[in-house]
Amino acid sequence: MPEGKYIIVTGGVLSGLGKGITTSSIGLLLKLQGYKVTAIKIDPYLNCDAGTMNPFQHGEVFVLEDGGEVDLDLGNYERFLDVNLSSDNNITTGKVYKSVIEKERRGDYLGKTVQIVPHITDEIREWIKRVAKNSGADICLVEIGGTVGDIESMPFLEAVRQLHREVGHENVVFLHTTLIPVIGVVGEQKTKPTQHSVKELRAIGIDPDIIIGRAKEPLDKNTKEKIALFCNVPVEGVISVPDVESIYEVPLLLERQGLTDFLMKRFRIEKRNGLKEWEDFVNKVKNAKERVKIGIVGKYTDLSDSYISIVEAFHHAGAHLGTKVEIKWVEAEDLENGDLSLLEELHGILVPGGFGMRGADGKINSIRYARENNIPFLGICFGFQLAVVEYGKNVLKLDCSSTEIEPETEHPIITILPEQKGIENMGGTMRLGAYRIKIKEGTLAHRLYGETEISERHRHRYEVNPEYISELEKNGLIFSGISSDKIRMEIAEIPSHRFFIASQFHPEFKSRPLHPAPLFYGFVKASLEKMKEATD
């Protein structure tokens, strides 16, 4: 294809309409046509990245290969498109202003008054084009976070308006996602909010080509026609996305309504392939018969978006094993009084990543419960560190802890990474991103990965204190994965247990629908076996 194409995704009426899933799904459809696709997420907040934000407010912090701490939508893009993205694929207001202000200080704009238009908008436009070009993609999706009309997103909308003018109409498609509320006893689908938000878009010079209407039920023919008329789009450009059981169905839904054909025509490119592999995967998700119950013992369990990659990793592993993973969210603090009845009937227990002392004792109690009752266990990052603390406390009988929880502990079995000691800035300073890990042969880790060297993503400041390794190993907790520079413990396991494994890295960030993460696959499989045993 001669020129790069862009699909700009905006949102109207309210946030939280699943724009990220829509963007990912469109990307997947184009990828299945044989085109190379990349995606950019724009977050109009002033933080430079998501790393300093509380998952409670903004959902999970997703970690990329290059160590970028980014919005969770990048996780959706990677999972749907099966690609690895870079930090540059997440643009924030903070990053844009930082770059422009640095240029101003350097003297790049000498003599000029530096302004939002054109300097900030130029920066955004150049950034989008650079990412698209460097990725080698035929088509670049750009999702603008927030809702049209927000003050914060104005410079970004202006920048994409300019981009449209610059690269030409045949190379840019605008897609607007909105909510279609249903009011009254007859359940009429109301289009007025959509009309208003499109009016707002058009006032700033953006004419959408496609409207995605989110509603509980599919949009009526009438509703589609009304939207087409009032919003100045062809009827084929009005696409309905009702609630579905699995997010992985959305691409099929869009395809059935002719979205791929519409885009091909609009971009004047050809339709090539089919959707077979994806359809097979969605069927596996939908037809899964068994239900295995797995507990996640965490701190932000009220908001499942805080652990979205873990939830998706379970869906991937479950689909390949023909089972639905039913997640039971367990608030760690509820396990601190010693009553562990919340863990009864679970077929597996997972302790995810986390920070700080709140809830740590409850997590340790759940690890002990899994270890002593031979229940499949997977620990991730903080969960790995606490598994080591639990072993130190209850098997080695040491009064030990992590210095993150108890800075003055007598036995700092988990301690700050040496290179972290002098660090004062909190943003982007953890051990981040992909590192290589050597796996010992003959271990559970080796059986799961089938390889002796792997690469996984990290996000931590603390690690296993080398002084305690030999004592732990002598007593049955084996370190089966070690960083390739041989300095850090990366995987711990208990060979005498049916399935007890924990990793310093985050396997969930690399799980993909068609390639589940090996640790999750093994964990769900072991939990299924446990379930079958319980029902026999």
Ligand code: GLN
């Ligand atoms: N708080 C721990 C650390 O900084 C674990 C981090 C995590 O679980 N992502 O090392």
